[in-house]
Amino acid sequence: MSDLTFYTHPMSRGRIIRWMLEEVGGSYDTRIIGFDSDMKAGEYKAINPMGKVPAIKHGDVVVTECAAICAYLADAFPERGLAPPTNHRGLYYRWLFFAAGPLEMGVSNRAMGLVIPEDKYRMAGCGRFEDLMDTLEYAVTQNAFIAGDSFTAADVYVGSHIGWGLQFGSIEKRQAFADYLGRLGQRPAFLRAQEIDDSIIKKMQTA
Structure with missing residues (x-):
């Protein structure tokens, strides 16, 4: 998963994908995208023209929409058994x-x-x-x-x-x-995901 980048904000639907990524296991790069200015900026809109999070980039593949990302990750990492046959x-x-x-x-x-x-x-x-x-x-x-x-x-x-x-x-x-x-x-993956995003929120609030 070293070539997987996760674009998110901890107070968004990105929490769904954080959980999914923790179920998949392994390391991934997280990019926190600020509401409005960052999400609507040209750099991020090249990833998702909707200007919304979450999104992932896996190698050269970009996937948006939470249900699609969940399904994609289950198929991309079949050894985790997160999709039926x-x-x-x-x-x-x-x-x-x-x-x-x-x-x-x-x-x-x-x-x-x-x-x-x-x-x-x-x-x-x-x-x-x-x-x-x-x-x-x-x-x-x-x-x-x-x-x-x-x-x-x-x-x-x-x-x-x-x-x-x-x-x-x-x-x-x-x-x-x-x-x-x-x-x-x-x-365990759900609890880890909650802890990660909650920790990011606390850091943002005290920054």
């Missing part, structure tokens, strides 16, 4: 992209106080919020982990969404969500 990836892809699409949209809408009109639900990828929460509960209660009996990159992504949603009130408090997070929250 290719012929058993139905649930893995299903819930990874459910979280990247409907869940992200629905939770973001709720956090911003946006309400989809009753007659527009069919147009919205997230549908009704109640159906979204029921589907998420179904996803986390069918197996020990999101794609079966083993932890995968999809758990990093889905688990991060649930954790943030419960923390900020944009996801309903349900016992199933708390139980699922309990299975994830004591993973």
Whole structure:
């Protein structure tokens, strides 16, 4: 992983990828990108034209978008076992992209106080919020982990969404969500990632 660079900010979705990188193991170079000025500067926009973090550069390959980065890293380092065998990836892809699409949209809408009109639900990828929460509960209660009996990159992504949603009130408090997070929250890689980013935040605050 010596040729892997991680572009992030500790108070961003980059925390998802920090966790994923710690699950992968090995060393990587971290570049902290400041909000607004740094993210919108030409140097970083050559990495991500959206001017948002996180992003990774692995050799000559640049990957943005959290779900894509998680999937890429799982495939790039198969020895870590963070993706199911290719012929058993139905649930893995299903819930990874459910979280990247409907869940992200629905939770973001709720956090911003946006309400989809009753007659527009069919147009919205997230549908009704109640159906979204029921589907998420179904996803986390069918197996020990999101794609079966083993932890995968999809758990990093889905688990991060649930954790943030419960923390900020944009996801309903349900016992199933708390139980699922309990299975994830004591993973050594998760705890290391939290410690690293929290330490960076403290240094930024005292600088």
